[in-house]
Amino acid sequence: MMGTRLDAAVTVPGEEFSRVALTPEAVSLLRKLWARHGPLMFHQSGGCCDGSAPMCYPAGDFLTGDSDVLLGRFDLSVADGGGSGSASDGGSRLAADGGGSGSASDGGQPLEFWMSREQFSYWSHTHLTVDVVDGRGSGFSVEAPEGKRFLIRSTLMDWPV
Template sequence: MTDTAVATRPPRVVATDAALALIDEIRAEHGEVMFHQSGGCCDGSSPMCYPLGGFRLGEGDILLGEVGGAPVYIGAAQGRAWAHTQLILDVVPGRGGMFSLDNGRERRFLTRGRVFTAAEQEALANPA
């Protein structure tokens, strides 16, 4: 990358307006929240929304960033598998995960992905 084409470090996780609105709705009822990007098991690969501190993080969990002021974590193995992808927290019709705070609202969080461009990948690999 040349000096004139320096890319800024892109966020690893972002949220749609619909996701931000649902976060605000849940926060009004439950207080501050956090997300953990599930790696499978009971609720597939759904992003799970918990009260802040309501999910016990493991040594292998990494902080991807924040959306709407809520921290978003992912397991290290899954984080490595998705390292080339920006995660986009969105909302779709349906039921949330069994233990997720979006359950019972007939809307649920969904993670979409966008592959980072070559310049973005370089910026992530070589932070200034």
């Protein structure tokens, strides 16, 4: 894996740390998909279709509700040429593919990462990193035609939750 991961802006009430991140490879593919499909979102479930793979949809195509938890927001815009930022900057920044990013407040819409509340209860002690591998995932996720699939790499958190 090249570069640095992009940590999501914190969205879980009462928490001060990011629960989810993107690899530079995931950021690169997401920018390509965003250009083709418009704003995107992730939903992580424990569903039957593709196990527990994160599913990427055009924003709003998957309806979220009280049974879901917003784990983080990512800013994938490329409005400036500057480096990387932190989750506390209002929407995380990353210099990937030779460009920087603007913030959600620049008019760019953040990519939201949602998880079913039931799945969150099982994964509450883990940090999730979205990565990309070769292979075909679910036909429901927008990366499927690319011959790529998103997957989750999880690590146990070493701080109290």
